[in-house]
Amino acid sequence: MKNVTAYLSLLFCGMVVLSSCSGEKEPPPPLTYTGENPRVQDPLSPEDSQKHIQLPEGFKVELYAAEPNIINPIAFTWDERGRLWVVQSQDYPHGLANDVGGDRITICEDTNGDGKADKFTDYATEQNLTTGITLVNGGAIVSQAPNMVFLEDTDGDDKMDKRTVLFEGFGTWDTHAGPSNLRYGVDNMIWGSVGYSGFENQFQGKPVEFKMGVYKFAKDGSYFEPVGQFNNNTWGLGFNENFEIFGSTANNNHCCYVGIPLNHYDYLNKLPSWAVNADFIQGHYEITPVDTIPLQQVDVRGGYTAAAGANFYTARNYPEAYQNQMYVCEPTGHLVHIAKIVKDGAGYKEVDGGNIFASTDAWTAPVFAETGPDGNLWVADWYNPVIQHNPDKRGMDNQIWNADKGEGNAHLNKLRDYGHGRIYVITHEDADDSDITSLDPEDDKALLEALGSDNMFWRTTAQRLIVENKKVSLIPGLINMAGNNDIDYSGLNASALHALWTLKGLGALNDSNTAANEVVKKALASSSYGVKRAALALLPATKESSEVLAQSGLLSSTDLHMRLAAVLRAGELPESSALYLEIEKLSKDDASTSDKWLNAAIKIYFRELNFQEVDPSTVVMVIPSAEEKKTTWNYTTDKPADNWTKLEFDDSDWKKGAAKFGGDKMKQVNTPWSSSDIWMRQEVVVSDEITEPVIKIAHDDDYEIYVNGQLLMSETGSSEVYKYIKLDKEKGELFKKGKNLIAVHCVNTGGNQHIDMGIGKVGRIKADVTFILNTVNQEMAYDKKTLHATAGQTVEIVLNNKDQMSHNLVVIQPGSVETFGAMVDGFLKNPEAEKMGYVPKSRYVLGATDMLTPGVTGSVVFKLPDTPGIYPYVCTFPGHWRMMQGVIIVTAPGSYISEDKEALKISAMGGGGSHDFLKFFGVADGKILSNGGKNTVIYTENSMELGTLLPTTDVLLLSNNKPLDKNTRNAIISRVNSGDMNMLIYHPSTWYNWEDWPEYNKTLVGGGSRSHEDLQEFEVRVLKPDHPIMKGVPSKFRIVDELYRWEKDPEAEIEVLAVSRGLKSGEEYPTVWIVKHPKVKIVGNTLGHDERAHGHKAYQAILKNSLDWVEK
Structure with missing residues (x-):
């Protein structure tokens, strides 16, 4: 098979030999240059630049439109009349704050049939940051971050006269990482891509957050669905003729395939290790430019660093080898690449197909290529010497970049051009004219x-x-x-x-x-x-x-x-x-x-859950970490020989040290480690099989763990706290009874550093919550018909059968009662049904007790899915399921719903960087704020979802450094100023986070922090012990946290209740205070970095007292 693939690849590449290699051809016009450092090529006329373009044999390129009619073309599409609609983007990359936009959408027509546009109609002008376009319902849907907009022509004069924002939510902090590549999908939805500026909104009452990749949405903007999660700046989306989904990213992933859309994983809160959504299938790193001109590339040099577009050729004018292949632009290489797509199992892979378009003109910059109504590939040439976006400090030959950052995270460069642009059409010598040139909507x-x-x-x-x-x-x-x-x-x-x-x-x-x-x-x-x-x-x-x-x-x-x-x-x-x-x-x-x-x-x-991270209480340690026992390792900070992971390696000259290893700023370090790398070895004896190994690890930064010379686990990043990671059963086979060698390599990539690990195995699962239910004698019912739990919890249900008949309890997926019940009815005919407790095999079943005879007690332990909802439980004894039912109401982590309809309503906002917001500000603090079910607490990390909660919120807890959208900000101020909502402002939200919202720090926080001391122990001292917020709080206590250097705003009126003092610095800052707002009560608290704060009794007392104080 490999030989066949290689042959096909060779054959294909042979077909795309550049036409300049065959026969005599007039040399292209000479290039001229200006300046010395940098030496910049001068622009060419459209006709001269066209002569620098090289194509495969049999192809030629024709100029359809150019400046002054078309400038900076970034995207295009066609209408049913075959007219080209071009987005001219002159706001990019810095035009964020313009009251009047500089972009325009122009309709281009060839009225005399000579293959060149001769009529240009500006459909829309004064547009802002327009990066994508598709046509529907007599108008154009365009992406204009932060918005998706419908530009409508209501009177048919080819002029936009109505603008409707369909939805908002696209990030604008980096303008080259926003939405693009809009397309009308075969499924009648609108599709697009978005880079790492991301997307956040809510639709149909559900929050939607999407980092980057491809998505689809309803034409009226009522629905939005992330489809493929990519791993860097996404600027490409394409469909083949079978409507399979592909894409590209700018940086070193120029070919991606979406084999399993994200909605299939909706029952999970994060993707487990076995999951696959989008695969990066590129078959090569290098681009193949046609000249030795120095490439201006900030990163991924020599490769795809600005890949744009992923459209397929989906017509029949070109030879078969070019059909249904993907065409990716690389403007820094001045080319359009052919990504040849071949089958690979149930997925695909790419084979390098060469280029269909490549230029020796350093200004030529293809950014978009798509199959047009004439059956040919059309190419948008940005035509610009400055292509890449981000600032750069690294040297390169003849560098034109700089490190001056402007709006939109783009570097400022006087060489950016705003006067050129071209549209080309690539034709083939054997092509036929299209049978269709336009469609009349009335001609059925x-x-x-x-x-x-x-x-x-x-x-x-x-x-x-x-x-x-x-x-x-x-x-x-x-x-x-x-x-x-x-x-x-x-x-x-x-x-x-x-x-x-x-x-x-x-x-x-x-x-x-x-x-x-x-x-x-x-x-x-x-x-x-x-x-x-x-x-x-x-x-x-x-x-x-x-x-x-x-x-x-x-x-x-x-x-x-x-x-x-x-x-x-x-x-x-x-x-x-x-x-x-x-x-x-x-x-x-x-x-x-x-x-x-x-x-x-x-x-x-089968709705398999994410068992990768397990509850520590379920783990039996086999090889202890420093937390269980003082363990000694042989270690070195000098790179050892390649066989250092194997048992026979001689480490007698290595040092010995007790874990944990780390820098002097880290807690519980027993052996100092300050170099970039550390290698550790330990011989251990294993007496029993480890069938389900669990790694217990705390690390900063990247690590690798080996068992007997074989890789057990590797991971990048850091975790200050221990986490427990369950591995596949195959990994357990690496361990053998008797002597084993554990080898660890850890790399510090910057900042703090530490490493400690242990190995355990899964023991008896311990439930997070246990419910005890009884059957009701002679009533065919459970005594409890409503239970409450949290998504992702491990639940135990104990059932006491007090009836005179046999019963069980089967927990099933939401909405499946009728379907599962029908399966139960059909299953009764199976001779094995009784032996199986009348529980048919089904993906709907989360867990089931045995069939219990009268007087017998049984239980079931199961893990709830990550998705909130109403989970039914039924009895499957013949004839029982229709009557014997109950439900578990499962809420999101961090949310606690009171059964009291008049309960205090608390909304909590987390999210951002540097903290585990859900674990601490959501789950841990939410449990305290719920007060045993007396209060309702709703936690979110979605700004727009918070906005929908605010109208009924009594107390708002802000613990985020993630930005809030403008409408939510306004709603917070309005609720506070009207006296309808009190506030608790904690840790990350006491910072000066948002320069564009000074009112927040001045009127709500009363000041703010711009820095903090290192994470370490410091002392908190209570100044106002008689204040209700300080009830039961020690007059002095020590805590491991980040000491915020919080300062009062000169115009704010506050009362400081407690201060903190650095043990090393001796500096003292306010820690807990109240803001004297004229309408509401506000408490500020800078404590709360991690579990060492949230688990501290004094912290918990302050939180509870603060809620009590603001609600009275």
Whole structure:
């Protein structure tokens, strides 16, 4: 197989030999330069620059538009008339604060058919930071961070006259890491990408936070869904013709594949180690520029450091080898790269396909490439000598960058150009003219025919026009088209695929249209992979669909991509016994479990939880850490020989020291370590098998652990507190009975440093909360029908059967009572049902007691999923489940819901950097504030969610350094000034966090901190012992925390209740104070860095007393 792949790659690369290598060609115009340090090339005219472009044999490039009509083109699209809409972005990268934007959207037309635009209409001017565009409903959806905006033309004059913000939430702190690459999806949603400036908002009552990657949203802005999480600045999104999702990131990941969308992991609060969402499939590092001109690259030099776009060529004008491949721009290399996509198990990988476009003009900067209505690839040339965004201090040949940072985190550079831009079209000598040049929304016949076009642009445009104009009269024709079997040479049945999704967009795939639903089921047997994949996605979520899928054969397909799609869809359908058995077979199939995509999909089906980090109380230590026992290691700070991890290595000349190892600022250090690296070895004797090893580790920074020469675990970053990480069973096989060698390497990358570890195994699971229930005699009921727990908790339910019949208790997933009950009814026919306690195999089951005979007590211990919700429990004895029910109301960690409807309502906001906000300010402090269930506490780290909570909030706890959006800020001030909401302001929120919100520190905090002493022990002294907040607090106490150098604002009126003094510095600062606000009570407290503060009795007393004081 490797030889075949290599041959194909060679063949493909051979086809893209640059045309300059074949035959005689007139040399391009000479380049001229200005200056010496740096020496900067002068710009060329569009016609001269075009001559510097090189393409594969058989291709040529044509100039469609250029300055002065088009300047700084950053994105484009086309309408149904075939007209090009170009975003001209002159606000980028610094135009954040402009009252009048500098961007414009221009419609370009070729009215005389000569292949060049000759009519330019400005659809919208004075726009701000516009980075993406797609057309819907007679207007344009454009990304303008922080907003997604609909620019509408209501009177048909090609001029925008109505602007509607669909939603906000995109970050603007770095303007080259915002939203981009908007596209109309085959699923009738709008898709896009966003870089590390990220996104935060809430939709349909649920907070949405997304770091970076690709997403989709409803055309009216009512729904938003993150789809693929990428690992750095994302500026590329693409679909192949089967509607599979790809993308690119700017920095060294120019080719990404989204195989399992994030929504499949919604039942988890974070992805476990087995999970895979987006894979970085690039097959090479280097770019291949066509000249030796020095590349201006800040980082990833010689590679993809500014990769932009991930669009596929989805027409038929080019030779087959170029079709359905991904085209990625690299403006710093002056090229458009061909990312050849090949199958790799149930995923894909990239093979270097060379370039389709490359220039020797140092100003040429392709930033966007897409298949146009003519079936050719169109390219936006930013045409600029300054391409990269971030400031840079490192030297390079002829460096034009500098370290001067401006707005938008972009470096200031006088060489940035705002006067050039070009649009090119790449054509092939064997291409035919397009059969379609425009579509009339009123021509139904043409719209249906266009769904079968060989150009995906026209197919998708026809689909969009049918859907947005609600052409329900076409449903019969669409049903007929969806049932055809017209397969082209690539295996694509384009018309059927788009017909299916068009039916979905028209609302035809519901219970009222039997024929439409039937054609979806029949499409599962199509000869086209893309059609089957679409049919799977469009199956209604019914029990009948589950049976159809189980019998379709798709779950055992030899095409692993097909199998993956089927397993993922199975996880979304109601469960049936047949479906469960099919997935169970796959879970025992090596070909499925050895493929990372299928393995993850199977685990998703069974709703496998994240067991990686375990509760310390469940761990039995086998090899102790310093916390359990003083342990001695052999260690060195000089790099040892390569075999240092093996038992036979001689470490007799190494030093001996007791863990923990670390710097003098770290707690509980027994052996100093101040160098960059430390290597440690310890021989241990293991008497029993370690089947489920658990690493107990505290580290700063990166570490590796080896057992008998084999890598056990490695991790980057740091953790001041011990964490317990459960490893796979295979890792347990590295240990052997008798003597074992444990070897550790730790690297300090800066700042504090320490390392200590131990190894344990999972013992008996200890529950976080235990409920005791009884069956009610002669009533077929549980005595408790409502329980309360927190997402992620380990729960034990003890059931005492006091009835005269047998009963059990089975906890199941939210919303599954009817479906699971039907499975129970069907399971009764199984001869094994009684032996299995009448509990069928099902992914809905979280845990179950045994079937208990009268007078017997049993229990079940299980871990609740990370998703809040209402989790039912039922009895599965024949005939009982319909009557014998109860629910566990599961809330988010940090939130505590009182059953008293009149309870005090406390909203807590955390989030930001440098703290475990949820663990300490959410869970630990929330438990104290809830006062045993008397108060309701809602914790969030989403600013907009907090905004929705404020109208009914009695007390607001701020413990965040994460920014708050403008509306939430205004709501806080309004609630306080009206006297409706008191405040507790803790630790990170007492800082001067937000320069653009001075009112916060002046009127609410009464001052602020700009620095703190190192994390260490200091002394707190109470100044006002008679104040209610200091009730029961020692007059002096010591605490390990960060001593904030808090200072009062000159205009604020406060009363200081306690101060803290550094034991080394002797400096003293306010620690607890009240702000004398005219309308409300406000308490400030700088304590609270980690568990050493939150677990301190004095801290807890101050928190409880503060709440008591502000609510009275």
